[in-house]
Amino acid sequence: VKVQELTQRAATIFEKALGAEHPAVATSLNGLADAYEATGEHAKARAQYERALSIREKALGPDHLEVASTLDNLSQVYAATRDFQKARALRERAFAIRERDLGPDHATVAASLFGLALLDLGEDHPEDALPRLERAVRIMDKHDGIQERECEVHFAFAKALLASGGDRPRALGEARKARDGFLETGRGKSEEFAEVERWLKKHGRDR
Numbered sequence: 001v002k003v004q005e006l007t008q009r010a011a012t013i014f015e016k017a018l019g020a021e022h023p024a025v026a027t028s029l030n031g032l033a034d035a036y037e038a039t040g041e042h043a044k045a046r047a048q049y050e051r052a053l054s055i056r057e058k059a060l061g062p063d064h065l066e067v068a069s070t071l072d073n074l075s076q077v078y079a080a081t082r083d084f085q086k087a088r089a090l091r092e093r094a095f096a097i098r099e100r101d102l103g104p105d106h107a108t109v110a111a112s113l114f115g116l117a118l119l120d121l122g123e124d125h126p127e128d129a130l131p132r133l134e135r136a137v138r139i140m141d142k143h144d145g146i147q148e149r150e151c152e153v154h155f156a157f158a159k160a161l162l163a164s165g166g167d168r169p170r171a172l173g174e175a176r177k178a179r180d181g182f183l184e185t186g187r188g189k190s191e192e193f194a195e196v197e198r199w200l201k202k203h204g205r206d207r
Contacts, residue, residue: 002035003035003038004032004035004036004039007028007031007032007035008032010028010031010032011025011028011029011031011032014028015028020055021055021058021059022055022059023055023056023059023060023066025052025055026051026052026053026055026056026059026066026070027052029048029049029051029052029055030048030049030052030069030070030073032048033045033046033047033048033049033052033073033077034073036048037073037076037077037080040080042077042080042081045077046074046077046078049070049073049074049077050074052070053067053070053071053074056070063097063100063101064097065097065098065101065102067097068093068094068095068097068098068112069094071090071091071093071094071097072090072091072094072112072115074090075087075088075090075091075094075115078090079118079119079122082122084119084122084123087119088116088119091112091115091116091119092116094112094115095109095112095113095115095116098112099112104139105139105142106139107139107140107143107147107148109139110135110136110137110139110140110147110149110150110153111136111147111148111149111153113132113133113135113136113139114132114133114136114149114152114153114156116132117129117132117133117136117156117160118156120132121156121159121160126159126160126163126164127160127164129156129160130157130160130161130164130166133153133156133157133160134157136153136157137153137154137157137174140153146181146184146185150181151177151178151181151182151185151187151192152178152192154174154175154177154178154181155174155175155178155192155195155196155199157171157174158171158172158173158174158175158178158199159171159175159199161174162203168204171203171204172200172203172204175196175199175200175203176200178196179193179196179197179200182196
């Protein structure tokens, strides 16, 4: 049985038990959309995310943190199909909700800045990504331990610095932070780690 079939069955059960507009139904629809997105079925994923978003906005209000999460998910679908304008509008709205509710120095705000920077990089505008990534790095450095997506943020910052003609030694330093973070979190065999290693070998003498 496919994951999509199981998550669809769960969504149907929740809907019958709780009603079509219950927040739990939105959570189940999000899971279904995730399953579709994982297999590249973007149109089906978008439809489920949009329905989940509508339910959460009605049940929780348009500025709830769970709404921000669904906005981010929906943005990812548009980014995957290179509709950067729609992706950016959704991601900016999610960022505004998180910054207001969580404060400017929350790690989730940094991750949201990273998401916006990825759109800049996807449109080949590393100079626009730089201030977002620099702020994201600064926020994450304030927190103890390695935050979610922190290694990816350091590496994206390194690539943006080099691509925009910025500080090369700093770019290499940021990439090394990403590499060391992947190792520390047990991701030394991941493709992300391997990509950092390749980048370091290509762009600068490692140490």
